[in-house]
Amino acid sequence: MHIDIVTVVPGLLEGPFSHSILKRAEEKGLASVKVHNLRDYATGKQKQVDDYAFGGGAGMVMMIEPIARCLEHLQQQRTYDEIIYMTPDGKTFDQQMANELSLKGNLLILCGHYKGVDERVREKFITREISIGDFVLSGGELAAAVVADAVIRLIPGVLNDETSALTDSFQDGLLAPPVYTRPAEYEGMKVPEVLLSGHQANIETWRFEASVRRTKERRPDLLEGK
Template identity: 85%
Template sequence: MHIDIISVVPGLLEGPFSHSILKRAEEKGLATVRVHNLRDYATGKQKQVDDYAYGGGAGMVMMIEPISLCIETLQKERTYDEIIYMTPDGETFDQPMANALSMNQNLLILCGHYKGVDERIRQRYITKEISIGDFVLSGGELAAAVVADAIIRLIPGVLNDETSALTDSFQDYLLAPPVYTRPAEWQGMEVPEVLLSGHEAKINEWRFEASVRRTRERRPDLFAKSGLGESDKKSNKK
């Protein structure tokens, strides 16, 4: 997978892609992330990328020309499956969306900034608009890093344990069950006996039931999407 990210503040993205899983993904040749400074595509001494909004009001708007030039320059190098705009009014990002995007080969992400981009950019180039939640950040850079991380970790071979991503929270609309490690007893608190039994079927049953219980208690909205009614839970216990 190749991901290009267009940013007004590219320095914000240096850390996330230089460590841990994302770094290993690039070292393995499984994913490449390139950050492009929008100011490199601006004209004039000031390298201006924003201007006042027509109609007045507070805040500046990202200009058409630098964004258009950047996108079209990158499009000469590859064909993008999606051109994504990170914006508070986009579709809320979730695990099913991450799963779907992880199947793509080339993605381009435009980070919003200031009061956003000129609407004509969205109409001409953008194929998908994404929000990571109902709140506002200073820019789309951190949101783009979140999306890229969630996508890249799903690529086969990125994680050491191939089954790890499949058992994460939100897969199948369920939260992950509690997890434990050594020591088996700590300050009077013990690991559930079934996890020490070595009985794979019973362990899987416990984990499923714990996952269902945790989701129902903490995220009833998510549990409703899982389709796990009383009859479904009973059948899964068999």
């Protein structure tokens, strides 16, 4: 998988992709992420990428021309399965969407900033609009990093344990069950006996029941309609 991310503040994305699982994915040749500075496609001494909104109002709007130059240049390099715009009014990102995107080959993510992009960008280029929640960030960079992380970790071979991603919360519509490690007892708090039994069928039954119980307590909305 290859992901291109277009932003006006590339420095915000330096950290997430140079550590941990995302770094290992690139070292293994399973995924690559490249960050593009939108100002490289702007003209004039100021490298302007935003302007006042027609009709007035507070806040600046990202201009279509530098974005168009950038996206058209990248499209000459490869064919994208999706051109994604990170925006608060997009479809809410969830595990199902992460699973779907993990099957793609090439993704391009445009990070919104200021009051957003000229609407014509969305009409001409964007194939999918994504939000990571009902709140507003200063820009789409952190949201883009969240999406990239959630997607890349699902690619076979990225995680050392191939089954790890399959047992994450939300994969089966439930929250993950409680987990424990050594010591088996700490200040009188004991690990459930079934997890120490070695009886795998009983362990799996316990984990499923614990998942259902935790989901009912914390996210009953996930069980609606089931």
